[in-house]
Amino acid sequence: MVGTMGAITAAGAKSTVQEFLVNMSASADVLAMAKVEVDLSAIPEGKNVVIKWRGKPVFVRHRTQAEIDEANKINVASLRDPQNDSDRVKQPEWLVMLGISSPPGITASSSRAPPVSAPH
Template structure:
């Protein structure tokens, strides 16, 4: 009884058993995490999928008035170096009656460069460039007509050509994705 007289009522000193229980629990948690890690890690995308998630485009080889089509995530992407007349036409058409209203400046980061996913929003065809009455893109399959900003103007397509996420790395290089 002499040892218990100095202790406060209701408290006990940690014992060796308490230490063993805590150490065993920690060891078990670390072991479970180590066993689960390979299963969690295999859910990450593979390197070939990550390689397709973005692509870089050298803009220095595209003259004013020309387009380049690159493949990104298995889809064609149109990169167009627009002329002054195309930019003016696109900005003028901001006030037109559009099915899917979007201003030209909301679709481009720099007015002279237009980047669009080249898939018609009607049934997934690939439109032809510099065609149609708005001198943008024309989908011959069902007659959808897009303007010089990739906005739908006529035909069955419900939406504008999509603008992918892209970043200017330098003045002559972009990364799509």
């Protein structure tokens, strides 16, 4: 009798935990928005594109060598978030930025490249 009650309790606990975990996982529509693929070969040097990722604008900039050099010349100590350009990007020619700010409704403009030394 005790063994049967233990088995029933274990099955009930498993079912409860499993149901909880299913409810905590991301829904299919959220998972579908998690990845965005961009054809980088279609972005000429010196230009940028804006894509939507999870409903937010993402700026992808194909930087020129002059822009890369300018970013590397900045005094890191003068930045609010002191970090070298090489630590912020995986490949120097590509700059990927999430285009939102703290105040609601403010979004960066894609009409020109954002200034490298802009305060955050």
